[in-house]
Amino acid sequence: MTAANTQPTIDTSPVVSDEVKATTCYMCACRCGINVHLKNGKIRYIDGNPDHPVNKGVLCGKGSAGIMQQYSPARLTAPMLRTGDRGSGEFKEISWDEALELAAKWLGEVRENDPRRLAFFTGRDQSQSLTGLWAIQFGTPNFAAHGGFCSVNMATAGLYTLGGAFWEFGEPDWEHTKYFLMFGVAEEHGSNPLKAALGKLKGRGTKFVSVNPVRTGYSAIADEWLGIRPGTDGLLVGALIHELLRTENVDLDFLIRYTNAGWLIIQDEGSPEDGLFARDGDGQPLCFDRQNERLAGAIDKHVVPALSGEFTLSTGQVAVPAFQLLVKRFLSDRYSPGAVAEETNIPAETIRRIAAELAQVAFQHEITLDVSWTDWRGEKHDKIVGRPVSMHAMRGISAHSNGFHTCRMIHILQILLGSIDCPGGFRFKPPYPKQTPPLLKPSGKPGDVRPSEPLGGPHLGFPTEPEDLLIDADGNPQRIDKAFSWDAPFASHGLMHMVINNAFKRDPYPIDVLFMYMANMSWNSSMNVPDTIKSLTGKDDRTGEYVIPKIIYSDAYYSEMVPYADLILPDTTYLERWDCISMLDRPISEPNAAADSIRRPVVQPDRNVRPFQEVLIDLGARLGLPGFAKDDGSPLYPGGYPDYIVNHERKPGIGPLSAWRGEFEDEWGVGTPNPNQIEKYIENGCFAVHEIPEDQRYYRHVNKAYIDWAVKVGYRITDKPVFFQIYLEPMQKFRLAARGHGSVTPPAEHRERIRTYFDPLPFWYPPFEEAMVTQDEYPMHAITQRPMAMYHSWGSQNAWLRQIHGHNRLYIHRGRAAELGIADEDWVWVSSHIGRIKTQVKLMDGVNPDTVWTWNAIGKRAGSWNLDPEAAESRQGFLLNHLISELLPKRGDGYRYSNSDPVTGQAAWYDLRVRIAKAEDTVDGVALPQFEVIGRPAAVPPAPANLRYGAEFGDPTT
Amino acid sequence: MHPAYSVIFFTTSSGAGYGLLFLLAILGALGLLPAERWFGLAGFAIALGLISGGLLSSTFHLGHPERSWRAFSQWRSSWLSREGVLAVFTYVPSGLLAIGWVYFETTSSLWNLMAWLTALSSVATVYSTAMIYASLKTIPQWHNGLVPPVFLILALATGAVLLNFLMLAFGIWQAWAAVIAIAALLAALALKLRYWAFLNTRSREYTVESATGLKQFGKVRHLDPPHTAPNYLNKEMGYAIARRHSERLRRYVLTLCFIAPALLLALNLVLPGMFGLFPAGAAVIASATGVVIERWLLFADAEHVVNLYYGREAI
């Protein structure tokens, strides 16, 4: 008898599903294509769609855990109206009709009286072109999504400098790059593409350098890890620029052709023109043409601008090329490697070596593609030259109060190397690049907001001069979050993190309705959680009413925010809904292709819930908003969101989806709405890809064929080329205003700040909190990292993911811990200038010695998410948020700025400074603070004890 | 290793049972014990009761006890299967022996053969039980030459302590009963001391460097567990006992399992007769308690190499 004879016969070819439906994942912002395999109407499994441009068949842990999100016991099951106090979790179920009538009543009253008194903010929303449109038609100036605490520094610095940005607007040319330098990325919007790319890079021996205080995740596999001190990246980048300049490794041709390096800057201290571009009579910037040795239009077709020298203008003023100012700044000793080594924790010789490596790869290993293309001047080129150094940066740069300038510096480093939108460099994704900055101004000035009228235009934009700010004659903010005011002039994503605090203080004015979607503002999405809760529950002493009178909230799950709302509009899961990942918003384009996608329902809700977008369209019709209701008051989109997706036109022929437009279903970008469009998307796997022809894939800032096409399909509104802005004139205009020039000037108390931080050339300054607390008292940095298996799936309602990250610990450098007398797994007090928390530590080697860190958003409030109140998330898990103030300490006159970047308003949650001390007092193993347990409403049935998911899919051994 | 009470009870109870059975069989065959009905009935009832109770208890930790019959099939490779087969087999000669002893009040001729078979298969069964543990390369504290003799001698010693009590109770006590038990206890003590010395001095040959293959980079330290809550492996194999605690328990074992019973039995030598039942009974209780602690400690002291993946640096 052999072993083989007795082996059981097993079915190695079982039928695993009876239906496969493609859709788009929503476990994070990556937007991967997924195939949902269904058996008997239940999800058998979800895997990556191999045809999809984003993930090409792979799928991360969150995507694979979608089943547990779908069948989570934390799902809300019906509309609810609060019955107990805010925070109690006491609700009664109501019908959708009641809920929508009530919401329409509250909102309608606001719209008729003062639309400003609605604040409508959405969190991790992927339908901002719809939510934004709704808010425009409603007429409130108070709309934004969560970009203000996410990555507005990156988006804004990139858009003002390059017309595109890190974030989702571009990515390294993974195919060609020979050197990859990454700053401050623990996990990423484009997480699967980044992972796939790193795997390939490492496989072919491309050097990957990661700059990050913490060595986990991506940094763990970097060829070189630079454990930088948080907030000093600008010094490192400045020193790299210094070295490139010192060693004369700069792409001068690139600077002359594609940037404003040669544009002349007026040097006339005290004059209202000081620091502005010298311009001709038509307003065109001037340069000094080396060929003809005279002043000429800087963007005339045949000029060769001088990069240095002093030139006298016809006005008699002296002007110098922008580049000269830049060189002067970065060749100063402040940015020498030796000067920054100690502050950054990176040895000078390492900085010099990295700079040399960058230069060597850029200039000695250039890539040439034999593809001919034509530039904006009409000049033909028979090849495309690439400098194959690529970079990527994200929150480690973004979430500091010096993030805007630091990000600008990184872009300037790329520009000096000539590695923008070239083979092997950083590449734009359509619809980018746009102009620097995009030609869109924020709406919501005092006259723009009128009862029962839409707002004049979109909420978010790109101011270029003080006149663009949303302020009144006295300089007071017009938005509840103070975006586009002197507090945060370039707040292009709004300041969602300030809404609740400002509304509670009635600063700049009170609101009546706070309307939020998918934003866990009473927990991990707010800085200073205890004070945020106070703001949500604070009552007016005179009236006894809540200071924020009405809160409407939509979420699919019983998150920490739900108990603080008055009216709950329960959302569906991502597998039960339509969605549109639109070119009007944040598409899924790749450098070589424009692409967009949809999400479609693959399972039907088994609860009394509705997709938020449907609800919003319904409310729009009930309120009679233009664009949502016909003149006779009937709904414009009776078919709901799919109806809107297909038939809404932002401009004639341009709608949410780009593909299969027009009568013959063959137009991309512009074409009449096609009633079969959604069907076509579904047939194609719920996405559409438009390949960019080979000659239009690079140098798209000046690539004539690309620009012409981009204008035709509506990605651009001008056929002018894009010049990268190493010198940012709009900032100088704000600075001049702060010097008292012009008609719109900042109030005296804001002047110093605007003067200092609106420097048209980037510079490094210590993060504000670091500058305002004493180093002795708070010697350590405290930051978070985003765990790959939870990033953007923070809920902990997911039975599988919560096993991986059920609680978090505070990681501290082994050596530093020893100095502090702290052993592995000790409990410590972590104190900041606003409070303290108690947590357990884990020692490690791969962390900057001045830094402690933990995983983001693992801690949960007891009772939330339908977890056992004793769950580790609540008992051992913790948030650093409790330690981060949403406001900076008081200024001399008592005014407190938000804890944000002074240019963009980006929440500066990585600026946190702390003190660590061993906790001797208790050994009960419970993290502090503990909050009151949230009650569970009846509409959230008790969670099951054990799961046997999959048992129902039949006996597999037969 | 997590000390599972079902397994502790199984090995100690069946061990004492087989020890007693072995002694009854051998001494019966040699004619040193009277083939008397009531003594036989009590002896075999206790021995087979302890064995059966132990075996039954061992099924408590099974996920599917109703399938336990399948465990007799893999005797060619599996010590657990062998143990099962032998345990069941032992019922045959021991049952026949018991019938001869109790019904026919004889231990001669065919019954004599059954006695020898019973003794042999008792030894084999206890040896198999020990080998279930001793065969596991993953647990160095078990995978060594001392574990089987410890199991065997402890089975004999606990069985002998029982026999001593039984002979006293039936008034057939003879000094050699106490002498055998004392000798077995002292032999067990010696082996156990040697075993503990081995535990104290063995080199920790398995390292996290070898478990991960990362030695070339230097010292390897565990940073993060795969899941933050303890999983099956942690619960089953991650049990660890503090050295201090372990040493205290070893002293309990020394006292309860070896020294106290030996002294009590020595007392029997000077105090035979009905009064001797008190020290003899106390010896039974002490050795039973002691051997349970010994077995608990055998698990608690055992380190599974999988713990190298969960923070232990060497095992």
Next chain:
Amino acid sequence: MTTLPSATGKKLGLVIDLDICVGCHACAVSCKEWNTGGYSAPLSDIDAYGSDPHGTWLNRIHGFEAGDGTGGRTVHFPRSCLHCEEPDCVTVCPTGASYKRSEDGIVLVNPDTCIGCKLCSWACPYGAREYDQSHGVMKKCTLCVDRIYNDNLPEADRVPACVKACPTGARHFGDLGDPDSDVSKVVQEREGYDLLPELGYRPVNKYLPPRMREVDRSHAKPAGERPAQIDAVHAPTAVEKFFGWADRVLSD
């Protein structure tokens, strides 16, 4: 039958590349997802929403740090069944529920005959076997035996779920008994190794070590200060030197 086959037709297994594993847990979760409804259904989760959640997982990802200081590194370390050639987990099984398939070497548990004695998990040094408390049987990696031969799946999907999901491409699947297979070649090339070889279980799965780093792999050397023109009257500043260079370049 728990005696081992004298030889297996193939030696199917995984090769894990520790050089590029970023520790994202994609493989672990996709494994859980596939197998909870597949051959091993269900992979139960006990106290799923409570204070002691523990489920059955067939693949788990650990984090280690190796070395100190600049030479140190963080290594993410996936761990699952290695489908050993000499698996004690099979031979200790009293019922024959555990077996090593003679055709491809996959080590499997027959959930219909497993009695849940847990001894196999004790015999495995790699923690590959997990007892399913709710199902009462032992679970382990099946190499997705219900995927890799599955005619109902597209051919590209006939790999273990973890391999398909892995975003960085750190997991390879193939026949390690065939010296010409891609997996054998990569093991050869990258010096793939066995875990705990001294135990003698002869794992089929191999691990590829993190690549040695040459921090200065590029031969770029920091350019030294160029010898300054000795000029008694006026030593050029760094800015002047730079633009002197720029001027020369642009004049060419």
